Amino acid sequence: MGVGKGTIARALIKRTKRFGLDTDDLIESMENRKIKAIFETDGEAYFRKLEKKTAKWLEKNVKNAIISTGGGFFKVENLDRIGAVIYLKSSFDGILKRLKEHENADLKLAKRPLLTDENKARALFEERSSLYEAKADIIIDVENRSVNEITQDLITLLNLKEKKDKA
Template sequence: MSKTMLDPKNKNIVFIGFMGVGKGTIARALIQATDRFGLDTDDLIESMENRKIKEIFEKDGEVAFRKLEKKTAKWLQKNVQNAIISTGGGFFKTDNLEKIGTVVYLRSSYEGIMARLLSHEKADLKLAKRPLLSDEAKARALFEERAPLYAKKADVMIDVENRSVQEIVAEIIKVLKLKRIKKRCES
């Protein structure tokens, strides 16, 4: 296991992976099954900027958004402990990722991610809030570029394709040896 998992000062779990893979969904389920609280980096940025990610991309561009991610990463490293953190698809590029916590890569194929998004009851909304998915060819190329980089940054890789949220959470709890809250998991 990595040194971040053994560091008593830093017990955060940081989910990385391509946009739409289910980082937020898995984080929320893991929060329910453990004694931790959760944060979403995109939500933090939207709160900090008082506008949606899509608007930041449209008005300021991707470079400005990545600067906001770096600012958020520094804040997380300095101020957050024992949390479950879901990130945006490009957050893995921040320099201090491994100092924030144990990095868990939620891995799926591009087709698996698109099938997951398109099968959602709010598919239009899910796709609309991800500006980098608007061009199929560019999105696929971005996925192919990022997949090996996610793997390099990860302390742990969890395959999520064609698996239930409960199966994925159970594997994460087992692999990271997390304390499960019995009362929440018995229902």
Template sequence: MSKNLVLIGFMGVGKGTIARALMKETGLVGVDCDDLIESMENRKVKAIFEAEGEEYFRALEKKTAKWLEKSVKNTLISTGGGFYKVKNLHKIGKVIYLKSSFEGILERIKSSANSEKKLAKRPLLSDMNKAKALFDERDPLYKEKADIIINVENKSIDEIIKNILQEIK
């Protein structure tokens, strides 16, 4: 495969978890956009949001997207929930939307071993009504951007990986 795979989806859907499992299965190298931004800024995403606001963070995502397009090949890229908005998304690679219901995502987070930490690091999940409205707004946009849609709800990681591998062959 000579193209990047770009995982998109709502925060907490499991993009990082799926990326790590897919890396093991395929031997691809992986990068996480939020990790790249945190390294670039030398601070956590939550701290960036609190100090500079969402607009500043989205500008960092655009900068990251430009770098990915120019510099990264044959890589699995896990994105933040709002990364789908970058204009060059399809120039970066094949876009895979990991889809779940809002309730399914909350259940996934709550059932994880470090659920408190996972909720705390997602500033946009601090208000559940706003988060649900954001999910409802983004879901059709994720579908629109996706080359491949993988339903991850109530599926094991192995099932999800198998579905992705079938779709990308």
């Protein structure tokens, strides 16, 4: 949550010319409402059911794409059948710093309902860190690194072909 999954995914999409999907965007489209509203109205358990539904759809219908997921998506049962799992690793303080220093910091923080209570968010982070590592095919430290550095490392690690525009 807040580590830069979307930013890194967009950079990979641009450099590799692959299609990109964001699971939170898919869920918002399916529900015709924002994640925050889903949490407020129906709760986290309902949201997790939507993630499972999205994961099943991805497995069946999507190949060779860059998929950015929400922070809890790692719990879906079929994650390993969707594609390579990359854990963008950062400290909790690094994530908070990144979000607070963003030009749209208020928006970035507001759209993350699990970050409304910093102590609970920190506890969730601590609980999830080892679980993320256990699920990941690739772990890459993103703290204090540029998007370009991270993207280049991922292209190399995943053996993705970087497509140059011939213009």
